[in-house]
Amino acid sequence: MQEWVRQALRCPTCKGKLFDHPGYLVCRACRLAYPVRDSVPVMLADRAVSLEELS
Numbered sequence: 001m002q003e004w005v006r007q008a009l010r011c012p013t014c015k016g017k018l019f020d021h022p023g024y025l026v027c028r029a030c031r032l033a034y035p036v037r038d039s040v041p042v043m044l045a046d047r048a049v050s051l052e053e054l055s
């Protein structure tokens, strides 16, 4: 993902900063990981998984 895209993204729930995780963008405040599909982040709360589910 291009850096400017990642920088522009915010958690849709808390508007917080997101962090890279392989295949995901992670909100540490919400403890949610948003999947990235074909380089496109899926910024939907109902598609997010909890950090505990990530290995």
Ligand SMILES: [Zn+2]
Pocket (backbone or CB within 6 Å): 011, 012, 013, 014, 015, 016, 027, 028, 029, 030, 031
């Ligand atoms: Zn959040």
